[in-house]
Structures are given as structure tokens and as C-alpha cells.
Amino acid sequence: MNILIQGAGRGLGLALATRLLERDAVRLVATVRDPSAAPRLQALAEAHGDTRLRIVALDVTSETSVADARARIGRTVERLDGMLVLAGLLHDERTGLWPEKRLADIDPAHVATSFAVNATGPLLMIKHFQDLLAHGERAVIASLSARVGSIGDNHIGGWYAYRAAKAAQNQFTRTAAIELRRHSRALICVGLHPGTVDTGLSEPFQRRVPAGRLQSPDTAARHLLAVIDRLTPEDSGHVFDWAGESIEP
DSSP, X not given: OEEEEESOSSXXXXXXXXXXXXXXXXXXXXXXXXXGGOHHHHHHHXXXXXXXXXXXXXXTTOHHHHHHHHHHHHTTOSOOSEEEEOOOOSOBTTTTBOOOSSGGGOOHHHHHHHHIIIIIHHHHHHHHHHHHHOSSSOEEEEEEOOXXXXXXXXXXXXXXXXXXXXXXXXXXHXXXXXXXXXXXXXXXXXXXXXXXXXXXTTGGGGXXXXXXXXXXXXXXXXXXXXXXXXXXXXXXXXXXXXXXXXXXX
């Protein structure tokens, strides 16, 4: 099985790569924006060899980068059996991007950045890699989403850009699933909510997480892979949490 993981350099992506390499039948392509800045992924590649794990540079905010990565991967991989897209941005100290509490906090530039990473990025991955997955046999596209993207589940407000970008991502997932089904009825396209994972994305907000609800990257990876393994074509277009429960739009 050939699996592509976008965003495998650290945290949940690295944990997913590590878990998948425990499966003898899996060969991985792992992408990161800058492979030289991902020493733990490089070490994993050295431990398993380039026949099991290949690292490719890819930036989801650049369609040129996505297209170039697709071309490079396509020269050595004829098909993919799975693609895990982990693009996600909640805060960035360098630019001052931070989840908004009030309408007064909204910055159009930050909203655009959030959409570029959280919504458009995963969509570009589907656009450019769909042909490697629509081969008629079971294949899974799973993009990392978030429960806060659910409009029906929004009861406290705030976090305008991140909520809206994740809601857009969920709509993109649903719409792509409908189109992809016309090309391969065995291709499953879903969103996945991992829960709160102990990574840099959640770190500033972890004090609000109830006791026992903060998952390590390895635990979250194990849960998400179990959900992916159980998916059927009827699940395509939906968003599921780490326990396999459907999340309302």
C-alpha cells in the first residue's frame, strides 16, 4: 500500500508516519515544507530506508509547490491507497495571527491566511493527487478537520477565521467526495477531527482542556488510523471524530 502524508514533519503527522511504518505492507511518501527542518522525519527515513519512506518538499499554500510535488511523486508511484492531509493553522506569533474573541479582532489578512492553509490547502491536495487515488479499488483521502468547523455545534462563538476556514474545508470535502465518486465508487473522501492533541497548535489553549482529554500524538494517531481502517464508501463526504462518531455540518 502506498500512503501519502502531507505535513509529516512533527506532531500528529510524524506519529501517523511512525504508526503506519509498523505495518509491513505500507510504503510512505511524507511531505513537509522544508525537509531540512524535519530532523525527526529524516531519522525515521534513515531507519526504514528510502524504499519504505520517501520525503518530498510541499507547501500547501503554493499551488506550484503542490503541482511540483505531484509530478515528482508520480514519477515513482503509480497509485496511492491513501492520502492524509494534516494542514492546519490556528495561531502564528510571527504575524500576530490569533483566534479572535470579538468582531473587533478580525484582520482580513489573517482570515485569508487561515483559509489558505486550513481550507484551500487541503482542496489543492485533492485537486492534484486525485488521479493517483481514483483507480477503482479502495482508497481513502482523509483531511484533518476540527469540531469547531461545525456550524450546528457552534454555541459559544469566537474563533471567526479558524471556524469559518474549517467549515469551508468540510464543504470542500463534501463537494469533492460527490465528484470523486463519479470516477471511483471505492474512493472515500472524509474529514477527521482528532480531538485535542498535545502539539504546538493546541499548546496555548491546553489549560482549558478537561482532565484526561488531552491526547498524545501517538494516541491520536492510533485512534485516527482505527477510524480510517473502518471507513466504507458510504462514509464518503462526512466528517468523523477520533472515536468514529459523525460530526454535524
